[in-house]
Amino acid sequence: MGLLLRARRASADRDRNYGNCVEVAFAGNDVLARDSKDRARRHLVFGQLSWLSFVRGVDSRFS
DSSP states (O other), X not given: OHHXXXXXXXXXXXXXXXXXXXXXXXXXXXXXXXXXXXXXXXXXXXXHHHHHHHHHHHHHHHO
């Protein structure tokens, strides 16, 4: 959890009213993600290329 506090963090405001937010932190070569409603749970760690593939896939489905 301390790592997330030191990392650069971003969260989306678009779904704030629906409670479907994910917090994302960029820490070196890793991308850390967690459910903003359940901050006590551990974060998931992704490599940069895996995260980029995920984001591009989501973006192509909703654009």
